[in-house]
Amino acid sequence: MSIYPFRPLKLDRVETYPLRSRPSKVSVKDFGRAARPGVTIAEWINSLPRMLAAEDFRAIVRAMERARRKQKPIIWGIGGHVIKVGLGAVLVSLLERGYVAAVAMNGAALIHDFEIAMAGATSEDVPGALSRGKFGMAEETGRIINEAVREGDRDGLGLGEAVGRYLDRERRARRLPFARVSVLASAYRRGIPVTVHEAIGTDIIHNHPALDPRALGAATHRDFRLLAAVVRAMNGGGVYLNVGSAVILPEVFLKCVSLVVNLGHPLRSITTVNMDFIQHYRPTQNVVLRPTAVSGGRSRGYALTGHHELMIPLLAAALSDQPRGRK
Numbered sequence: 001m002s003i004y005p006f007r008p009l010k011l012d013r014v015e016t017y018p019l020r021s022r023p024s025k026v027s028v029k030d031f032g033r034a035a036r037p038g039v040t041i042a043e044w045i046n047s048l049p050r051m052l053a054a055e056d057f058r059a060i061v062r063a064m065e066r067a068r069r070k071q072k073p074i075i076w077g078i079g080g081h082v083i084k085v086g087l088g089a090v091l092v093s094l095l096e097r098g099y100v101a102a103v104a105m106n107g108a109a110l111i112h113d114f115e116i117a118m119a120g121a122t123s124e125d126v127p128g129a130l131s132r133g134k135f136g137m138a139e140e141t142g143r144i145i146n147e148a149v150r151e152g153d154r155d156g157l158g159l160g161e162a163v164g165r166y167l168d169r170e171r172r173a174r175r176l177p178f179a180r181v182s183v184l185a186s187a188y189r190r191g192i193p194v195t196v197h198e199a200i201g202t203d204i205i206h207n208h209p210a211l212d213p214r215a216l217g218a219a220t221h222r223d224f225r226l227l228a229a230v231v232r233a234m235n236g237g238g239v240y241l242n243v244g245s246a247v248i249l250p251e252v253f254l255k256c257v258s259l260v261v262n263l264g265h266p267l268r269s270i271t272t273v274n275m276d277f278i279q280h281y282r283p284t285q286n287v288v289l290r291p292t293a294v295s296g297g298r299s300r301g302y303a304l305t306g307h308h309e310l311m312i313p314l315l316a317a318a319l320s321d322q323p324r325g326r327k
Helices: 041-046 052-069 080-084 088-096 107-119 126-131 139-154 159-172 183-189 213-232 248-262 281-295 308-318
Strands: 074-078 102-106 194-197 239-243 271-276 300-305
Touching (some): 052 239, 074 088, 074 213, 102 248, 139 213, 281 300
Parallel strands (some): 239 271
């Protein structure tokens, strides 16, 4: 006999109902299908389950294709890891196909893209270099970027345009065989804005004696205002993707949204996306939730979790190759 003061409940009077009478959230009509060998990317995506991330992925593809048809900006905010894992050529392809209206970079993305354009290689061994006091001390990276920024600032250019102009000039002189996979060089050649958002002290070019902090600050602030102008044009169907930046670019994007609204411009029916292998607080709040909550209309925010080197090529493959402005 149990010493406890309670006795287990009896089940003989429990009320039940027929299974078929119950509303259910999952149905076989929403199930995925095993893709047969040789299917196209579109067919494979259509075979995915009609739920959760697979549905979000399809919704993002539709939003980007709709934005391209309506000639609304598709803005890519990219961190350094996106370039470092070899996705420059994929982004250049998207740029050429009309799925990139502007690129916002943090300082790391600028540096990796520049080094790839210059040398076809990037990403040093930090522990090994740090122990010898050599980390971040590559001469060309620090000197040329800072010189390009200083020269561009004198001409009233933002940081991204200044470095893009330098790379394009070297490309035309046939001194940069790897410029074809540089986002900066490719975007400049097509007149597509690239903005770079620096936080002083975070990047290796800030250690170089060629640094002009006044020029750097003025150029990156010019880029902030330029990005805000592109964000303003998102009203009515634009898309912003934050890929691989956990702090800098989510903060910059939110401030752009605030500035645009403060100046009296609506931001309705926009789509925001955070793509990363870990979902962090700031991208969730400042990209996915807050801008879409205040913008009104049919705005939606999405979070896709996965490695950049898989997710971005998959997204690029899913997007239509049809020319801009046509369905």
